[in-house]
Amino acid sequence: MIYVVIVFLWLSVCLYMILGGADFGAGIVEFLTPKRYKAQARASLYKTMGPIWEANHMWLIIAIVVLFVGFPTIYATLSTYLHIPLILLLLGIIARGTAFTFRNYDAVQDDWEKVYTRIFVASSIFAPFFLGIIAAATVSGHIDPQAHSFADQYIFSWLNPFGISVGIFTVGLCGYLASIFSIANLDNKNEQTRRIKEINQTIVLVILTGLAVFVTAYLTGVPLITWVISEPVAIAAVVLATVSLAILIVQLRKRNFKYAKILGGFQMIMILVAATYSHFPNLVLLKGGGSLSLFDEHGADKTIQMLGWALLIGSCFILPFLFYLMYSFGIKKDKTPTID
Amino acid sequence: MDDFIAARSQMAVSMAFHIIFACVGMIMPFMMAISHFKYLRTGDETYKGLTKAWSKGVAILFATGAVSGTMLSFELGLLWPKFMEHAGPIFGMPFSLEGTAFFIEAIALGFFLYGWEKFNKWFHWICGVIVGISGLASGILVVAANAWMNSPTGFDYINGKYLNIDPIKAMFNEAWFPQAFHMTVAAFGATGFAVAGLHALMILKNKNVNFHKKAFNIAVYFAIIGAFLAPVSGDVAAKSVAKRQPIKLAAMEAHFDTEKGAAFVVGGIPNEEKMDIKYAIKIPKLLSFLVSNDFNSEVKGLKDFPRDEWPPVIVVHFAFQIMIFFGMVMMLIGVIYLFAKFRMKSWLQKKWLYRIFVAAIPIGYVALEAGWTVTEVGRQPWIIYGVMKTADAVTPMPGIQYSFYFFTLVFISLSLVILFLLQRQLKMVPYLYDPNDPLYQTKNKKSKS
Numbered sequence: 001m002i003y004v005v006i007v008f009l010w011l012s013v014c015l016y017m018i019l020g021g022a023d024f025g026a027g028i029v030e031f032l033t034p035k036r037y038k039a040q041a042r043a044s045l046y047k048t049m050g051p052i053w054e055a056n057h058m059w060l061i062i063a064i065v066v067l068f069v070g071f072p073t074i075y076a077t078l079s080t081y082l083h084i085p086l087i088l089l090l091l092g093i094i095a096r097g098t099a100f101t102f103r104n105y106d107a108v109q110d111d112w113e114k115v116y117t118r119i120f121v122a123s124s125i126f127a128p129f130f131l132g133i134i135a136a137a138t139v140s141g142h143i144d145p146q147a148h149s150f151a152d153q154y155i156f157s158w159l160n161p162f163g164i165s166v167g168i169f170t171v172g173l174c175g176y177l178a179s180i181f182s183i184a185n186l187d188n189k190n191e192q193t194r195r196i197k198e199i200n201q202t203i204v205l206v207i208l209t210g211l212a213v214f215v216t217a218y219l220t221g222v223p224l225i226t227w228v229i230s231e232p233v234a235i236a237a238v239v240l241a242t243v244s245l246a247i248l249i250v251q252l253r254k255r256n257f258k259y260a261k262i263l264g265g266f267q268m269i270m271i272l273v274a275a276t277y278s279h280f281p282n283l284v285l286l287k288g289g290g291s292l293s294l295f296d297e298h299g300a301d302k303t304i305q306m307l308g309w310a311l312l313i314g315s316c317f318i319l320p321f322l323f324y325l326m327y328s329f330g331i332k333k334d335k336t337p338t339i340d
Numbered sequence: 341m342d343d344f345i346a347a348r349s350q351m352a353v354s355m356a357f358h359i360i361f362a363c364v365g366m367i368m369p370f371m372m373a374i375s376h377f378k379y380l381r382t383g384d385e386t387y388k389g390l391t392k393a394w395s396k397g398v399a400i401l402f403a404t405g406a407v408s409g410t411m412l413s414f415e416l417g418l419l420w421p422k423f424m425e426h427a428g429p430i431f432g433m434p435f436s437l438e439g440t441a442f443f444i445e446a447i448a449l450g451f452f453l454y455g456w457e458k459f460n461k462w463f464h465w466i467c468g469v470i471v472g473i474s475g476l477a478s479g480i481l482v483v484a485a486n487a488w489m490n491s492p493t494g495f496d497y498i499n500g501k502y503l504n505i506d507p508i509k510a511m512f513n514e515a516w517f518p519q520a521f522h523m524t525v526a527a528f529g530a531t532g533f534a535v536a537g538l539h540a541l542m543i544l545k546n547k548n549v550n551f552h553k554k555a556f557n558i559a560v561y562f563a564i565i566g567a568f569l570a571p572v573s574g575d576v577a578a579k580s581v582a583k584r585q586p587i588k589l590a591a592m593e594a595h596f597d598t599e600k601g602a603a604f605v606v607g608g609i610p611n612e613e614k615m616d617i618k619y620a621i622k623i624p625k626l627l628s629f630l631v632s633n634d635f636n637s638e639v640k641g642l643k644d645f646p647r648d649e650w651p652p653v654i655v656v657h658f659a660f661q662i663m664i665f666f667g668m669v670m671m672l673i674g675v676i677y678l679f680a681k682f683r684m685k686s687w688l689q690k691k692w693l694y695r696i697f698v699a700a701i702p703i704g705y706v707a708l709e710a711g712w713t714v715t716e717v718g719r720q721p722w723i724i725y726g727v728m729k730t731a732d733a734v735t736p737m738p739g740i741q742y743s744f745y746f747f748t749l750v751f752i753s754l755s756l757v758i759l760f761l762l763q764r765q766l767k768m769v770p771y772l773y774d775p776n777d778p779l780y781q782t783k784n785k786k787s788k789s
Binding site (some may be wrong): 057077094108300 | 400406414426430662697768
């Protein structure tokens with residue numbers, strides 16, 4: 001049963017990165033779009049995210065709940081030493097969710113919309129940045145429960161060049177995903193061409209920041225390259241991600257957007273595989289070589305049993321309903337959702 | 341400010357904020373579903389407009405509840421890591437089920453808000469009902485987790501270790517039913533009075549009277565159900581507290597001396613140092629009767645408990661008095677309304693009746709917050725009653741006060757924005773929601789850009 005729970009934990013993180021990430025990306029694409037095209041871009045982006053954005057962010061809650069029910073020590077350690085970036089992430093999530101809803105449902109249309117939009121765009125960049133920082137901090141080996149000063153314990157656990165570059169990389173990835181996911185909603189040829197150009201820009205951004213991640217990892221002593229090349233699975237994941245990127249660019253040229261969507265999601269999965277496989281089952285690497293393993297730090301056996309069942313049964317309810325929601329508003333393009 | 345006090349204050353502010361939106365998410369979908377049902381049955385466009393108006397309110401308040409709930413799921417660990425480290429595997433079961441319920445709520449809301457004229461009308465209606473049911477379910481499940489903190493079961497605490505963990509037993513702890521029942525009823529009352537009051541205000545202002553009367557007539561029954569069931573569920577809750585947490589009951593009643601045939605204390609100012617209460621009205625033997633159905637049973641007083649295990653008596657006592665007072669007021673308003681409805685129809689046209697409801701807008705929520713103050717402050721100094729002290733659970737990170745100030749500011753500004761948005765929704769009723777208003781636009785700007 002522990003494997004079921006771990007698979008669910010991994011899946012919910014993965015789905016959060018893909019769906020929630022694309023959702024964050026909507027704000028980032030809006031930011032990158034030149035001013036005169038903003039209104040059109042916005043319309044296509046919200047068409048994709050309007051009915052579904054709240055469900056996309058539920059994956060984060062599922063991951064957190066699995067963590068604190070199943071792996072309480074890991075949850076407690078992370079929330080103690082990464083208190084500050086978690087607070088900042090939360091702030092981003094709160095600001096973003098409320099700004100989006102307020103903009104969407106405000107009965108009167110006036111200048112307030114600009115305020116909501118600014119907050120929405122800013123927090124769309126802010127939140128995934130700290131998400132990346134937190135992810136980096138779990139494996140960078142800078143969390144040091146033995147440290148004495150406030151700065152060493154609570155700030156340098158996450159604030160380092162490696163974390164920052166992973167943060168920027170995550171922002172780039174989110175923008176990239178959103179621009180791919182929303183392109184199918186553009187009917188106009190010119191808009192599509194412009195969006196393809198934007199996708200290419202985000203690809204460059206992702207590659208550059210990806211390289212920066214490796215460089216900063218090397219500089220801060222995180223053995224990232226060793227992790228990737230020592231495991232055949234990790235190498236395969238990186239190779240597949242790169243190959244699918246090439247296919248994706250070709251498919252975009254052919255305007256085969258459906259494949260592009262699938263390939264984008266696939267790449268995200270491969271990146272996560274590469275990032276997590278080599279230190280599985282360790283979830284957190286501490287300073288001085290210690291680690292918190294999913295196999296050692298789990299809660300009582302009975303709890304894991306019940307949690308596994310709850311997740312299995314819960315997903316029987318959630319998944320069909322969720323797929324139908326995505327199908328209704330995503331693939332059936334002819335009927336666009338209206339909120340009136 | 342002390343870090344421990346700051347952590348407690350931050351938790352209190354977050355909960356107090358979240359609870360309002362959580363209750364709206366539990367109850368308003370049902371109002372919406374009733375109005376929607378009436379529309380589907382009668383074809384009256386006003387009900388369609390009303391359903392849409394309410395669904396916008398639900399969307400705004402649900403999103404706020406969702407983000408503040410996400411915040412809370414992190415805050416549990418951010419502020420109380422030692423508590424979560426031990427309690428997580430024991431009381432986590434309801435949280436994992438709640439995750440499911442909440443997820444379904446979010447999906448169903450997506451269907452409902454964007455599904456007009458897109459799906460089979462009854463499928464669409466059912467989605468609205470599912471929003472309500474899953475909202476209610478998640479509320480009950482979260483309360484079950486809180487109840488475990490008051491009535492910890494499902495494990496053995498031996499030499500500082502938590503052994504033989506049974507998460508199902510922990511979920512169905514002794515306190516969960518009384519607490520969940522009382523909370524659900526309170527959510528009905530609080531949301532019912534708030535919504536009815538807002539529409540009463542618009543009726544008094546003579547704006548879209550027909551539209552707002554229809555809304556008022558639905559909401560008022562939620563208010564009345566809540567008001568009448570509150571004493572019943574409160575009685576169940578009080579008996580349960582008396583049995584499980586006699587010290588909390590003693591603090592609620594500022595009851596210092598153990599005695600037989602104990603009096604029910606109304607009002608007064610308790611003094612913890614002198615261990616007495618001044619200016620209180622005492623109703624002889626009533627407390628004994630309320631907790632055990634026997635006028636002469638013994639009720640334990642605070643003096644029987646170690647001084648360092650007392651909760652802050654003044655806070656708990658005042659909060660309890662406030663809750664009872666507003667609970668009674670709500671019931672009185674309910675009686676007046678039913679009397680008007682069935683015996684004195686002419687009252688239904690009177691302005692004073694609606695003025696009462698306008699005045700009653702906040703009281704349900706005041707009672708609700710007061711009730712939670714009783715539950716939470718009354719459990720102190722424990723975070724897990726009798727097992728772990730709150731002070732031992734707090735995060736070692738210093739400087740929590742800044743995060744407290746900061747989040748208080750965030751919550752205050754969010755509340756202001758939400759009030760502003762709701763006021764704008766009300767202002768736009770003639771244009772967007774009431775089809776009988778001359779200003780109504782079938783194609784309005786907001787519907788499609």
